[in-house]
Amino acid sequence: MAAKDERGRAGEDRACAYLAAQGFRVVSRNWRTTSGELDIVAVRGRSLVVVEVKTRRTTDYGDPLAAVDRRKLAQVWRLALGWVREHPEESRGRTVRVDVIGITGEDPATADLAHLEDVR
Numbered sequence: 035m036a037a038k039d040e041r042g043r044a045g046e047d048r049a050c051a052y053l054a055a056q057g058f059r060v061v062s063r064n065w066r067t068t069s070g071e072l073d074i075v076a077v078r079g080r081s082l083v084v085v086e087v088k089t090r091r092t093t094d095y096g097d098p099l100a101a102v103d104r105r106k107l108a109q110v111w112r113l114a115l116g117w118v119r120e121h122p123e124e125s126r127g128r129t130v131r132v133d134v135i136g137i138t139g140e141d142p143a144t145a146d147l148a149h150l151e152d153v154r
Contacts, residue, residue, distance in 0.1 A: 041142060042087075045087050046063065046073055046074065046087050048142050049074060049085060050063070052135070052149070053076050053085065056078070058078045058083065059078070060075070060076045061077055062074070062075035062117065063075075067113065067116055069112065069113060069116070070109055070112075071113070072084055072086075072113050072114065075117055075124075077124065077128065080127065080128050080129060081128060082118070082124065082125055082128040082131075083131055083133050084110060084113075084114040084130070084131070084133070085132075085135055086102055086132065086133070086135070087136075088101045088134065090137070090138050091138075092138065093138055097136060097138070098136035098137065098148075099134055099136040102134045107132065107153060110132050111132060114132065115130075118130060131152045132153050132154075133149060133153060134149075134153050135149050135150075136148045
């Protein structure tokens with residue numbers, strides 16, 4: 035696995051641990067279609083939360099949260115709707131939102147973590 039892929043996986047692991055500590059239950063990771071991939075799908079209460087995770091070593095190329103632009107956000111929403119269609123048992127009666135978690139630092143396990151909720 036390439037170093038970039040390993041860093042991304044470590045960032046997603048960190049994000050899942052953070053979400054669990056915040057009371058979320060992760061129901062899916064790395065859900066793929068021909069159109070793309072959802073990093074994390076989690077539930078808390080009546081919310082189904084699709085989480086895009088961006089992990090970077092530094093902010094030399096910008097804040098990882100800023101990497102989720104309108105185009106990327108639109109793609110995440112399209113994928114989220116596909117996930118809902120394929121998982122009606124987890125989705126029924128829940129509101130859907132997209133969150134973004136940015137992780138910045140050398141070691142994703144101890145790096146700075148920022149969580150933006152309900153990104154539109």
